[in-house]
Amino acid sequence: xxxPLVSLILFILLxxxxxxxxxxxxxxxxxxxxxDQTPLAGAVLELLERGVYTTTDFDGxxxxxxxxxxxxxxxxxxxxxxxxxxxxDLQQDTEIKITLEHHIEALEEVxxxxxxxxxxxxxxAEVVLDEETLSQYSSGSLGDALKxxxxxxxxxxxxxxxxxxxxxxxGSRVLILKNEVRLQDMxxxxxxxxxxxxxxxxxxxxxxxxxALRYGGDAVGGVIVLENDRTLRRDSLWGNTMLSGLTNxxxxxxxxxxxxxxxxxxxxxxxxxxxxxxxxxxxDYVLSNTxxxxxxxxxxxxxxxxESGWSLFYSYYDATLGILRASHIGNIDDLIRSINNGTPEVxxxxxxxxxxxxxxxxxxxxxxxxxxxxxxxxxxxxxYDFQQNQRFEFDVNRTQSDAGRPSIDLTxxxxxxxxxxxxxxxxxxxxEVGLLGRYQDNFADPATGVRRLIPDYNRYEVGGYATAEWLxxxxxxxxxxxxxxxxxTDAKKFYRTSRWEERGYDEDFxxxxxxxxxxxxxxxxxxxxxxxxxxxxxxxxxxxxxxxxLQVSRAERAPNPSELFSDGLHHSAARIELGDLRIxxxxxxxxxxxxxxxxxxxxAEVTPYVQRLSGFILLEPTGTEFTIRGAFPVWSYRQxxxxxxxxxxxxxxxxxxxxxxxxxxxxxxxxxxDLDTPLINVPAARTRNELxxxxxxxxxxxxxxxxxxxxxxxxxxxxxVVFSPEQxxxxxxxxxxxxxxxxxxxxxxGIGWPKLEKASVRITLHAQNVLNVSYRDYLxxxxxFADSPGRNLILNILFKY
Amino acid sequence: MIRNTFNLISENTTRILIxxxxxxxxxxxxxxxxxxxxxxxxxITTVRVTLQAAxxxxxxxxxxxxxxxxxxxxxxxSGPLQANTTYTGSVQVLNETETPTENITEEVEEEAExxxxxxGVSGSINQVTYTDQDANGNPIGLxxxxxxxxxxxxxxxxxxxxxxxxxxxxxxxxxxxxxxVAQSFTLAVQ
Numbered sequence: 001x002x003x004p005l006v007s008l009i010l011f012i013l014l015x016x017x018x019x020x021x022x023x024x025x026x027x028x029x030x031x032x033x034x035x036d037q038t039p040l041a042g043a044v045l046e047l048l049e050r051g052v053y054t055t056t057d058f059d060g061x062x063x064x065x066x067x068x069x070x071x072x073x074x075x076x077x078x079x080x081x082x083x084x085x086x087x088x089d090l091q092q093d094t095e096i097k098i099t100l101e102h103h104i105e106a107l108e109e110v111x112x113x114x115x116x117x118x119x120x121x122x123x124x125a126e127v128v129l130d131e132e133t134l135s136q137y138s139s140g141s142l143g144d145a146l147k148x149x150x151x152x153x154x155x156x157x158x159x160x161x162x163x164x165x166x167x168x169x170x171g172s173r174v175l176i177l178k179n180e181v182r183l184q185d186m187x188x189x190x191x192x193x194x195x196x197x198x199x200x201x202x203x204x205x206x207x208x209x210x211x212a213l214r215y216g217g218d219a220v221g222g223v224i225v226l227e228n229d230r231t232l233r234r235d236s237l238w239g240n241t242m243l244s245g246l247t248n249x250x251x252x253x254x255x256x257x258x259x260x261x262x263x264x265x266x267x268x269x270x271x272x273x274x275x276x277x278x279x280x281x282x283x284d285y286v287l288s289n290t291x292x293x294x295x296x297x298x299x300x301x302x303x304x305x306x307e308s309g310w311s312l313f314y315s316y317y318d319a320t321l322g323i324l325r326a327s328h329i330g331n332i333d334d335l336i337r338s339i340n341n342g343t344p345e346v347x348x349x350x351x352x353x354x355x356x357x358x359x360x361x362x363x364x365x366x367x368x369x370x371x372x373x374x375x376x377x378x379x380x381x382x383x384y385d386f387q388q389n390q391r392f393e394f395d396v397n398r399t400q401s402d403a404g405r406p407s408i409d410l411t412x413x414x415x416x417x418x419x420x421x422x423x424x425x426x427x428x429x430x431x432e433v434g435l436l437g438r439y440q441d442n443f444a445d446p447a448t449g450v451r452r453l454i455p456d457y458n459r460y461e462v463g464g465y466a467t468a469e470w471l472x473x474x475x476x477x478x479x480x481x482x483x484x485x486x487x488x489t490d491a492k493k494f495y496r497t498s499r500w501e502e503r504g505y506d507e508d509f510x511x512x513x514x515x516x517x518x519x520x521x522x523x524x525x526x527x528x529x530x531x532x533x534x535x536x537x538x539x540x541x542x543x544x545x546x547x548x549x550l551q552v553s554r555a556e557r558a559p560n561p562s563e564l565f566s567d568g569l570h571h572s573a574a575r576i577e578l579g580d581l582r583i584x585x586x587x588x589x590x591x592x593x594x595x596x597x598x599x600x601x602x603x604a605e606v607t608p609y610v611q612r613l614s615g616f617i618l619l620e621p622t623g624t625e626f627t628i629r630g631a632f633p634v635w636s637y638r639q640x641x642x643x644x645x646x647x648x649x650x651x652x653x654x655x656x657x658x659x660x661x662x663x664x665x666x667x668x669x670x671x672x673x674d675l676d677t678p679l680i681n682v683p684a685a686r687t688r689n690e691l692x693x694x695x696x697x698x699x700x701x702x703x704x705x706x707x708x709x710x711x712x713x714x715x716x717x718x719x720x721v722v723f724s725p726e727q728x729x730x731x732x733x734x735x736x737x738x739x740x741x742x743x744x745x746x747x748x749x750g751i752g753w754p755k756l757e758k759a760s761v762r763i764t765l766h767a768q769n770v771l772n773v774s775y776r777d778y779l780x781x782x783x784x785f786a787d788s789p790g791r792n793l794i795l796n797i798l799f800k801y
Numbered sequence: 802m803i804r805n806t807f808n809l810i811s812e813n814t815t816r817i818l819i820x821x822x823x824x825x826x827x828x829x830x831x832x833x834x835x836x837x838x839x840x841x842x843x844x845i846t847t848v849r850v851t852l853q854a855a856x857x858x859x860x861x862x863x864x865x866x867x868x869x870x871x872x873x874x875x876x877x878x879s880g881p882l883q884a885n886t887t888y889t890g891s892v893q894v895l896n897e898t899e900t901p902t903e904n905i906t907e908e909v910e911e912e913a914e915x916x917x918x919x920x921g922v923s924g925s926i927n928q929v930t931y932t933d934q935d936a937n938g939n940p941i942g943l944x945x946x947x948x949x950x951x952x953x954x955x956x957x958x959x960x961x962x963x964x965x966x967x968x969x970x971x972x973x974x975x976x977x978x979x980x981x982v983a984q985s986f987t988l989a990v991q
Contacts, residue, residue: 330963330980337974345977396964396979449842451868456836492836502871519867519898520838569869576869626873628845628865630983725958725985726921726973 023068027088029096030060031076036425037376040100043078048085076100099375101306129204131229135798136748136766139244139253139275142176142198146224149206150664151607151648153683156780157191159280159789160292160321161359164194165779166208167609168644168668168682169221172560177215178226179313181367181385184414184440188454188562189570190781195317195363195389197296199242199255199273201226208648209535209553209590209609213465214420214432217483217533218557220588220613230304231259231267240800248768248792249277249291250350265309269300278352279322283772283790288348289325289355294318308372317363322354327785328396331630332733333726335784339734344786360392360406378423378431387414408453409445414438428471436463442561451568453577454561455493462486480536487558489527493565494520509581527564529585531556549594559583563617563637569627576625578636586615586639601654608647616642618672620680621735624722631725633733641673644682658695664688669715678715680736684778685711700752700762707745713738713778739783742775744768759801766794840898844868845905847895848959848982852888852947859888861957863984866897874984881989882955884925888947889932892918892959894982909961910943916981917965918942919973921958925950925990929957939967955988 031043039060046053047064050072056062069091076098077083084100127149137145143154143162153165163170176183176194178201185195198204205225212223239258246252255273275294280287295318302311326344329335338345367385374380393408420434438461444452467481492514500506500521515522537551566579592609617639624631646668654660665687670679692704716736724731750764772791776783846868850861859882865874882888896903909916913935919942920929927948931940942961949955965978 328979330978331983333973333983334980444836446837446839449839451839451841452836494836494838496867496870498867498870498872515835517838522835522838625869625871626865627869628848628863628874628982628984630980632869725983726960728956728985 023066025067025069025090026063026065026093027067027072027074027090027096028061028063028094029098031056031062031078031098031100032060034099034101034373034375035378036427037099038427040078043076043098043100046075046077048073048075126205126207129206131202134198134201134204135242135796136764137198138242138255138273138796139246139277139794140198142194142196142204142224142226145198145204146206150650150688151208151646151666151668152206153666153686153779155190155681156777156782157193158287158290158324158327158780158782160277160290161191161193161323163190163192164224165683166206166222166224167611167646167648168670172563173219173221173557174224175212175216175219175222176224176226178315178365179228179367180369180383181365181387182216182416183363183365184387184412185361185363185389186391186410186412186442186454188560191323191359192391193321195319195361196226197273197294197298197315197317198226199253199257200228200271200296200298200315202229203227208607209551209592213467213481213483213533213535214434217463217465217485217531217555220555220557220586220590228269228300231261231269233263233265233304234261235263236261238801240798242799243797245795246277246792247794248789249280251275251277251291251352253294255296264303265305266303267301269298271298272296276352279350280789280792281350282787283774284787285344285347286350287324287786287789288344288346288351289322289358291322291352291354293320293354302369306373308370310368310370313365313367313369315363315365317361317365319359319361320354321359321361323357323359324782324786325355325357325396327782328357329785331627332624332633332722333630333724335633335735336722336724336726336731336733339784356394356396358394360394362390364388376425378421378425381420381422383416383418383420385414385416385418388412389414405448407448407450409448410454411443411445412440413443414440430469431466432468433466434464436461438462451496452494453566453568453570455491455565457489457491457493457561457565459490460488475540475542477539477541478537479539480534482532482534485529485531485533485556485558487529487531489525489529489558489561489564491525491527491561491565493523493525493567495523495567497521499567503578503580505581525564525581527558527581529558531558531585545597545599547594547596547598550591551594552591553589555588555590557586557588559585559617563619566637569632575621576632576634577619578634580637583617583637583639584615586613586617588613588616601660603650603652605650606647607649609645611644613642613644615639618642618680620717621720621733623720631723633720633722633735640675642670642679643673644668644670644679658693659691660694661689661691663690672717677717680717681779682713682715684713684738684741698751700750700754702748702750702764704748705745706747707743709743710741710777712741716778735784738778739776742773742777744773744775745770759799761800762796762798764796764798766792766796768792768794841868842896842899842903844896844898845894845961845982846897847893848961848984849893849895850890850957850959850986851893852882852890854883854886854888856883856886859988861986861988863986864897868898876984876986878986878988881991882926882949884949884952884990886949888949890929890945890947892943892945894961906943909941913941914939914967915964916941917962917967917969917976918945918982919958919960919962919971919976920945920947921960921973922947922956924955924988925953926955926957926988935967937967949990952990955990956985957988958983958985 031040041058043056054062072088075085141162143164146152146164151167154162156162207223215223237260241256244253253275257271259269261267273296278291280290298315300313325346365387369383371381389412391410392406395407416438418436423431440459442457463485465483469479512523513521514524533555535553539549541547564579566577570577590611595606597604622636623634649665651663667685670682672679688708690706695701719736722733747767752762754760769791774787847864852859860879863874863876894905927950930946933941933944961982962978963981965976969976
């Protein structure tokens, strides 16, 4: 800004005095691409306010002749490039080099990724949920929003704890990244949901399969990336506020975001949200103690210049999640009774109070990044991030004196330092390399008075990767990548002497005992894992109609702490969970094909895949153990060879007259190859069909009818036989039997005023489970105890300003 | 310019690395302190039923010192019951992993409205009758009488429920709540 002003003054001062001087000077030079230094032909150069133009030749050169000694403002523009202006004080013949930023999309990387068909550039299947879709789930969870995508389902603990399942895999096999930070949030169990507030992200990308090596090599299932749109360099202030009200749960949420940006590239963003819900209700009864409360805050400040930039990001997430009271059971007889009765044992009147059992989680995330672009090389990034995750779990206590004391109290602290270099100097060939170092500390507070389910440990990780994308020609693109990760887990764990012997650890791990306390042993397991992951793929995009991608990948995942160390009674689940120190890493090989046909308002996408896993780690019911409280089902971690095969189908058509429809179908089959039985917890086939009618003239009116049909899972492992002390005999525990198929109808209608003065308003009404159907889902851990929630009316009001 | 930036970056990087190392070291030094063992406080290890009659005392005990560990409870019965006799019964629940032993019976008494023992009988035991009441006049089951019938085999199941429905019809199904104790004893009646 300073230069044009100076030059303007100089113009005025010099403009007259130079008159009559000899005007024979030459200004010549070359215009080249910033990244790969290739000459840019056809760039237009203008000496501003002189009316003198020229263009560059095929080799990027240009020349102005007959210029007077003067100060000139030279503007250079090129198709696909941002114009640059340069001030030249011409006192003699001068030769200059001008670099133009030819990849203008790099400035708004995220915008490009957020566009309709990201599959065009990657061989793996990648789907984006945009801001509009996400805003519908403002009062819901990440897991719910992701179910819009075919091939993504969820494993739930009731309606509020929702873990995404991608093509049949979940938990540690699905990485979640928030603003380029891999979440480390102890979501080891099925009852631990990812600690993210959906309102703090503008879009969510799902990368099915393990192709995204930059984010981690252990994404056997896939990667979920939550991002914010990059702010543009302009002086502006904007924001939005979303208000939601829900009938089921009788509560609502509010979320607000404000962004300020400056021409200089500086920007600041603040966002906050609050949600409060009481007990949700199934069609026939109140689901007692299923209320929840959530608070989210994010703050970000940064400066994004083209050549360099930095940002500081902080986010806080705090949630109190009630867990269905009836799911807290005493022993196996209680479980048998619950499964047989089909109705919850505890149904209290509606309340907003969140009593035991409940979870309280708090997650702090801080991040500092810096990047710099080097002309003729690429972009270099450095990132440090810090995360602290605090988890409390409160159980129904035997006595009131223990009320308010958690039975699980874990603090997980993670520091990561990573760097990435994207090299774009070669035309049509992008290379990325990066390194990562991470330190993690888990602390289990002994003040709970309950034996630690997860022990204290330190974990160290280092990793490095290289990925490349090669635009072979107009139609073909190839990509490949490799990643290496090393991790060391250094734990201090107490084992009951009886458990230690029962597991046979006294023979295999006698050397790790550091102290014998009589009934307990203090041990120091140190476990090292080296993982190599790789992926490769090709995409064929001959014209705008057809796209085909083939991807193959190999991924290795080290076992997580719960798979290794779980040991003891999970009070809230009334089951004994046993990890195994002998568990090795899990290796996956996956191949997937992605076929897209897109023409004239009709779009079809078919993604078949096969995956072979060796050493697949699963948790399954294996028997019973007796205690003074009776018998408990034992769930053990086991490794096996497994295979998954499935297909995701997506169809969409614009019918005209404002009608459009989408149709999705996904199916996955899982086999335990060692036992030759079906795999446990494989999502049932489902189909989702939606018809939408839009009428712009009526204030952007939109009406949609959605049908979701979930088939019964007919392939499941056998139930177990347990001894029931109450009945005095062996009985079959129908713990694996899936519930019947179900069909839900949802409606939504929306109306908006997009062009109010400096603002826009949109009001939408959603009706979920309109027919108030009673149903249970196979992948809901609470299916043994109660039905899923019934009808829910949600009113959303979105203001943008 | 580039060199300056590099210096700046490497300076920052060094700072971050030092910070990380420092954090690493603090964590490592914590590491040397071994974690404290946890002795379960919420646990019932032992349930002891004492049956007294003129002819003598019979004790039934189930003890599981490893709690939810793999070992099943050890069940002992001190001797046979006499036929056609009314015994005065009492029950004790203990946590024997603590020193001194924690008597959980006292907690049950204090929160009598939220607890109830249930006795299931079979064979030569005719019935069990409650002889105590909580503040609301509902049975607790800490003391009771047990009536034997003719000689033969018998079974007694002791169940302690937390937060059962009170009053209830005396069956476990109607009472609901969570099971704190559920043990079965096999006896001989002579």
